[in-house]
Amino acid sequence: MTNPVRLTGIAGAPGIAIGPVWRFEAAGPAPQTAASRHGSGQRPADAIEAAAAEAARQLDSLAGRLRDLGREQESTIFDAQSMMALDPGLVADAIRRAGERGDPVEAVGAAAAAAAELLAALDDETLSARAADVRDVGARICRVLRGEVLDVPTVPSIAVCDDLPPSVTAEIPPGFLLGIALAGGSRTAHAVILARSLGIPAIVGIGGLIAAADRHSAPSLQPVSIAMDGERGEVVVDPDAPVAAEFRQREADLALRRASAAGLRDRPAATADGDRVLLVANIGTPDDAPRALAAGAEGVGLFRTEFLFMSRQTPPTETEQADAYRRVLEAFGTERPVVIRLADIGGDKAIPYLHLAPEQNPFLGVRAIRLAYADPDLLLTQLRAIWRAGAAASVVPHVMAPMVATLADVELLMSLRDRAHDTLVSTGVPVAERMVTGIMIEVPSAAFLAPELARRVDFFSIGTNDLTQYVLAADRGNAALAGLQDALHPAVLRAIAGIIAGADAAGIPVAVCGELAGDPAGALVLTGLGVDELSADAGSLDGVRAALARVTRPQLDALARSALDADDAETVRKLAAVLLGPAR
């Protein structure tokens, strides 16, 4: 039973990892609610002090473990976080906010957010980046208050599970997650997107993974190790010495290829015969900006703003939002455009203060711009914040609305944009001189309406993850449908070709901000189809830039023509692989 077992899944994020398995099971202990804590009769002040002390203890022990592993540099982050948890100012502020009967969870969250805002406002990048650490500490104290328990890996490990929720991934300290191997999931699962941003390998849809991992650990009750290659989608459970050596060799080869790709960062992305494509980054928070700039991003094609709205009890204020947007706009300056996506929330994401009704099918429900028909305040506040941020940073902000399905959606977007502008101007608040306004094309109806929509907006950005899920009617999270989740399916490519034709007729640019844009094969096909801009996670930019530099425009045109006529996604991948060459 100790022979290595080779398994194959779908490549999620590139990279090589060898390490012990950390098994995660979704069913954890039921979280104790704040209400039940109140029932215990504990005063908010006592509860907060005890939870802060426990959070500090957890952070100290994380720091200690990292030090034992010789990761001195990373351990200091947790040392500092432990001190933040016990910070007299933070704890006193939380206790003051909770008062005699307030909710300690809400109070700690608000106190941490206030402390984070102060740091974020500092005119010093190193210090303002610590704002995220303070928010993280606040979230940890809140988890302790809620009685949530999470077993995280105690040594650097490869997560093996059916799927890994983002909240759990966030809990695993940096350095403790070497790779993610999922029996379920899809190429666009959140865990995969996160793996790419962390620069660790991920593989999804690995049949037989859990059984093999559990069987191999059973006899000795020792955790088994696995080796994984995220680029080829290969996993070896319980690797022996020759297999381990083989994976180490692959790791060395990959490091060489990455170093040569990184050498192209200071040049704009272009084909071998000089055809330019704007290569920009997807970011999730202002703290991601330095990494995107370091990776040579020529701007931001997708600034997700959901982080401002999640994990809190009240909506973010206009000023708080304006400050976050200003930081990103300033980081990229006037030469590198930043596209801010209006909040893509509703349905499947729990936002307590919106009081949304539960839905049978949230992906087809009242979300994003659709929320604004009944209650425009959320988007109006966000748009006002963007107008202000543009003025504060002296740049022209770009915005785009997700989930646009009809011409009426565009009309609503434009009227909200203008209303936000006029309200500010009438009260004398400085606003940006204009706002470049685009829409995401991710709903099939919008693809069909591309010519009409294109005449009404400044740009399109194709969200290939959702477009694929809607065109092929295949749930992104359902591993049984993995074969229907490849955005390179000719049906999706034909939709994209139609969207580009509509945009071209109106003379507006087309970007792609889905995972396909960061996949070298996808980037070649999309560029061949005539996309003007590719937006991907910072970690994917090197690979895309290197792939483009290796091909010519006539080769890409031919690739696009054959791809549109192909029978399936597999065939398209094979066609692209010919151009990508044996080096991959």
Place this chain on the structure above:
Amino acid sequence: MRADEIEVRNPSGLHARPAALFVKTAARFTSTVTVQNVTTGAGPANAKSILAVMGSGAARGHVVRITADGPDEEQAISVLRDLFASGLGEELEA
């Protein structure tokens, strides 16, 4: 009360790691210890709070004023001054 003014020579200023060491050391004393960023005017802030110390935004080249008030004020100032001079656990640029 005792006070002293010191120039920050750490390459990235009083960011997380040096700030943590400074705060841990300040917390050992019974005296009230504050830190003020003389260059920007921020503070004075509680030197026993890491958030307050980082919030003073002390960057390289800034001058900070440290005060201590209490029974061990003399020792506090002298220990904290030496700590700054030794680079707060970091290599200092010449």
